[in-house]
Amino acid sequence: MKLDAIDLRILEAVQGDGRITKLALAEKVGLSPTPCWMRLRKLEKAGIIAGYHARLVPRKIAPIASVMVEITLANHRQGDFDRFERAVAAIPEITACWSVGGGVDYIAKIVALDIDAYQRLIDGLLDRELGIERYFTYIVTKTVKEETGVPVTALFEADIDQRS
Known part of the structure; x- marks a missing residue:
């Protein structure tokens, strides 16, 4: 369109x-x-x-831990990706997950009650044998900027500039 x-x-x-x-x-x-x-x-x-x-403000509802996680799978067949992605889609605490290029396969955003709850979630993923080879955890200590929208005007202006 x-x-x-x-x-x-x-x-x-x-x-x-x-x-x-x-x-x-x-x-x-x-x-x-x-x-x-x-x-x-x-x-x-x-x-x-x-x-x-x-748009809710989670910290006003309850104290939470926001965690970013890099995840690398052991194998890279389509079935491995599909199995992992189905599992992630079913976990409400995983609020975002992106398949990325580069040194890792996925970056996920997890919102948990606390760090212990986050670790239990990760342990549960590992116990399910979804093919996770390694993961790196990054605890969010301060949200500097978090937008959920699309920068419509900026993208439109960039499109016009490229056509010129």
């Missing part, structure tokens, strides 16, 4: 405020409500907008 400037303004607006009203969205992007709503639905149907969520 080819996006134009109005689509990008819609994306930026709903990303900033998922509870924005139809009327306020239309005003913000410079369209009348019906065409704006149709564009929003088109973006949703195309899968560009996957859902609307509340």
Whole structure:
């Protein structure tokens, strides 16, 4: 789907405020409500907008430990990756996991009640024999920046600059 400037303004607006009203969205992007709503639905149907969520502040709910983990698998067959990824997808404390190139296979973000709970989670993964050869743990001591959104405007400007 080819996006134009109005689509990008819609994306930026709903990303900033998922509870924005139809009327306020239309005003913000410079369209009348019906065409704006149709564009929003088109973006949703195309899968560009996957859902609307509340952003929680975990430390205000309970004291937590945020941990980043580098994981390397012993074998690199597709079945090994699939088995590991299925296991990770089923564990709610693993809030993000990326397959990466370079010296490791995966980087995961884990949110646990404390370091002991994190270690029990890792021990459980190792006990399941998912092919983990080694892992390196990085305890988050301070969150400097954590954005969940996509920098729509910056990406669009970069795209324009590359076309020039």
